[in-house]
Amino acid sequence: MSDASINTTGAQTQIGDAGFGDYFALLKPRVMSLVVFTALVGLLAAPVGVHPVIGFAAILFIAVGGGASGALNMWWDADIDRIMKRTKGRPIPAGKITEGEAFAFGMTLSVMSVIMLALASNFVAAGLLAFTIFFYVVIYSMWLKRWTPQNIVIGGAAGAFPPMIGWAVATGGISVESVLMFTLIFMWTPPHFWALCLFMKSDYENAGVPMLTVTHGRRATRTHILVYTILLAPIAVGTAFTSIGGPIYLAVALLxxxxxxxxxxxxWRRDEVQAEADKYRTEKKVFALSLFYLFGHFTAILAQSALAPFGIGGW
Structure with a gap:
């Protein structure tokens, strides 16, 4: 069991100072915003219409479920969050919220979100949400993250499920299109995260987390980024020729x-001497581009869906 589950005494200072902002921070709002956006695209791109009230409720409960995953992740990772510069300001290591409170908060939101999504839409969507929470907390956080450098490769599936959930809300099932949206995020996650790891390596070394940069070095990580990006490109571009794609999406995907x-x-071409000389400027630039990359693809899918009823934008 992680030290985060038993080391509670050191985190119980200043608990009375916890406010709404601290509990909201437990939900990992930046990650939750990506969950909401991709789930919304999945819902709106589906060939079946959804009543606005049902759609709003579904997206709300998907967001809550995504936030619950973040809270449970922070509960489990509290011990390493105290070590890493990037995370030591989070509510638990900062002493605003205890680990027990974070666990109770995350579990309550998890159960509530799954039940409410089932009532608002269907059991397929709710089942996918439940599996997503389980995958992120148990498979990724508790098992993969501290065990293998492939943690982000396999664990990236957790962040790839939201568009499938949104699609299932509308259709009650899974299709080739929803699997393609899943695959797009799944294949994007490793090069996106490894670009970050290249200039955040010391954090993971200090915390003992076996990220690829720690176990295999930055040279191997650079090669992995290139390979995964090459594998990602045909999937992203090929999606243009499905029912959720079209000329607009194709133009965006190609660019x-x-x-x-x-x-x-x-x-891949750079070595560590070059990278350190300019403080990893290229790596940081590619990391920023990777954020826009995913947003651009899903925005293009949304645009194609919005224009389809008017007979515009499709093949």
């Missing part, structure tokens, strides 16, 4: 994948 491939190539 973004060309830029992402160039960025991955630039990262």
């Amino acid at each position: 973004l994948n060309a830029l992402f491939l160039k960025g991955a190539w630039d990262i």
Whole structure:
């Protein structure tokens, strides 16, 4: 069991100071915003319409479920969050909220979100949400993250489920299109996260987390980023020729994948002397591009869906 589950005494200072902002921070709002956006795209891109009230409720409960995952992740990772510069300001290591309170908060929101999504939409969507929470907390956080450098490769599936959940809300099932949206996020996650790891390596070393940069070094990580980006490109571009794609999506995909491939190539060509000389400027640039990459693809899917009823934008 993680030290985070038993080391509670050191985190119980200043608990009375916890406010709404501290509990909201437990939900990992930045990650939750990506969950909401991709789930919304999955819902709106589906070929079946959803009543606005049902759609709003579904997205709300998906967001709550995503936030619950974040709270449970912070509960489990509290011990390493206290060590890493990037995370030591989070509510638990900062002494605002105890680990027990974070666990209770996360579990309550998890159960509530799954039950309410089932009532608002269907059991397929609720089942996918429940599995997503389980996957992120148990498979990724408790098992993979501290055990294998492939943690983010396999664990990335947790962040890839939201568009499938949104699609299931509308259709009650899974399709090729929803699997493609899942695969797009799944394949994007490793190069996105490894680009971050290249200039955050010391954090993971200090915390003893076996990220690829720690176990295999930055040279191997650069190669992995290039390989995964090459594998990602045909999936992203190929989606243009499905029912959720079209000329608009194709144009966006071609541009973004060309830029992402160039960025991955630039990262691969560099050595550590060059990177340290300019303080990992290229790596940080590619990491920022990776954020826009995913947003651009899903925005294009949303645009295609919005234009479809007017007979515009499709093949």
